[in-house]
Amino acid sequence: DRQLLIVADEHVDPEFGTGAVKVTPAHDPNDFEIGLRHQLPMLSIMDTKGRIADTGTQFDGMDRFEARVAVREALAAQGRVVAEKRPYLHSVGHSERSGEPIEPRLSLQWWVRVESLAKAAGDAVRNGDTVIHPASLEPRWFGWVDDMHDWCISRQLWWGHRIPIWYGPGGEQVCVGPDETPPEGWEQDPDVLDTWFSSALWPFSTLGWPEKTPELEKFYPTSVLVTGYDILFFWVARMMMFGTFVGGDDTITLDGRRGPQVPFTDVFLHGLIRDEFGRKMSKSKGNVIDPLDWLDMFGADALRFTLARGASPGGDLAVGEDAVRASRNFCTKLFNATRYALLNGAHVAPLPAHNELTDADRWILGRLEEVRAEVDSALDGYEFSRACEALYHFAWDEFCDWYVELAKTQLAEGNAHTTTVLAAVLDTLLRLLHPVIPFLTEALWQALTNQESLVIADWPEPSGFEPDPVATQRISDMQRLVTEVRRFRSDQGLADRQKVPARLGGMDGADLSTQVAAVTSLAWLTAPGDAFEPSVSLEVRLGPGMNSTVVVELDTSGTIDVAAERRRLEKDLAAAQKELASTTAKLANEDFLAKAPQKVVDKIRDRQRVAQEETDRINTRLAGLR
Structure with a gap:
């Protein structure tokens, strides 16, 4: 028998249960701190194999799980078990590898x-x-x-740097350096660092x-x-x-x-790389991504760009195949743009005088300088994701989608310097992208410049090219006009790239007289003939204050199969009405609104709004078919 001490300590929550708890200083970190405060004996009742030891009871030698049952049975036999059971949650540490419950145990360590x-x-x-x-x-x-x-x-493991402590036969201990020889007959500490x-x-x-x-x-x-x-x-x-x-x-x-x-x-x-659903990768979940598999499927450049693009400081990255596939598509886009430039004789050379450049040239060169400065700023601040986003949107949304298409029009008009601008933009763009897309940019840059290697080329310096606000506004208005005409064409049932006669009114007043050829080409229009009779028209507001209007008249007669277009629109209308009914029903459900997170409710409201707009648009189009 052993006399038990009763101590009062602030660690115990008096509002929980009886307010009395056991204290085992040798087997619980919190109890250990209580034991230090009250100078309690540190009694260990378990050996390194999880067996009860040195208690002087019938439980010695039992496994911990076996002993728990035996102790309870012994208490029950003596009538000391309280019948009332009140289950509660408590945290027990488990090994991440084996899943076994961890038993804290007091031991001597370094x-x-x-x-x-x-x-x-x-x-x-x-x-x-x-x-x-x-x-x-x-x-x-x-x-x-x-x-x-x-x-x-100190760690009790099979691998690691051995702790450089040696013990003598009389209990002596000495630290032995890597170039020193321990005394004969001494034994090294079995633990590792x-x-x-x-x-x-x-x-x-x-x-x-x-x-x-x-x-x-x-x-x-x-x-x-x-x-x-x-x-x-x-x-x-x-x-x-x-x-x-x-x-x-x-x-x-x-x-x-x-x-x-x-x-x-x-x-x-x-941050941490997680799966596409934001979950931590683990073998048990089966969601671990082998980068070698993705290298085979998408290439090293695509994987590298995906990770760099998602590397926001301190933020986790949820990544799936769709993200890497998008990066591969970006690399393909970059390859095709460079290939087009090379096929048209692009080579690095001094740019022509400012007054010889077109609005499109001035716009893209000004944007290039702005992006270069933004990339420098982002890299200086270790914001790799911001640098990649800036390069991605410039390369795809501005250079490839707009300037390369405008370059085709300029080359058709005989503007030979266009290839010089193409080369200048690609030269800087490839150098800026090289840290995150090293292999493709190396090959493309060498083909473009005929120089030794991009990896030893200079980082782009400020070009001194100032953005031209007039040219920028003209290109912005041209882009808006082309986008609106394309959307209008789609509403009219015209196929992409299907040419239709059109008349552009108000281009001079909108300061877009130099952009007529570009709008005609990019909006898939043709010049109106003598017998031109417009069947539909569109007004587009342009300018900094939206105070200029361009009227686009199109002759769509004979270009649309009315019956087929009606069937297509009716099919789209049915889908839009179904989505509208579904979202409206959810938003009318008070129980759903009370329980759903606000983000979910907002998302459904957005879907309802889009469905309503689509329904109205299709009904208007159906009413106008003739």
């Missing part, structure tokens, strides 16, 4: 006293010696380093420290550390602790030729 180390790591960020990107993660950094507990560094202890040595140990080496002089400290935010504490903080600890060594300061060093000046923390 520790690092971290107070001074953690302070130095925190001060390095406070003083600006090391900058964390994004800054929003700085509070998490300080929360850890300013409240860090001593670090247990924590993985993060070994990893914390990485920045300088890989460069030869503690020896003085050319590599250490040239490459230390590291300029940028790129890693996931999930190991900010486990790895980054430990590297900072060790780096600042040795930062004043002669090998680091080069015998005083430079001051104490931190291991890296900038830390970029990216």
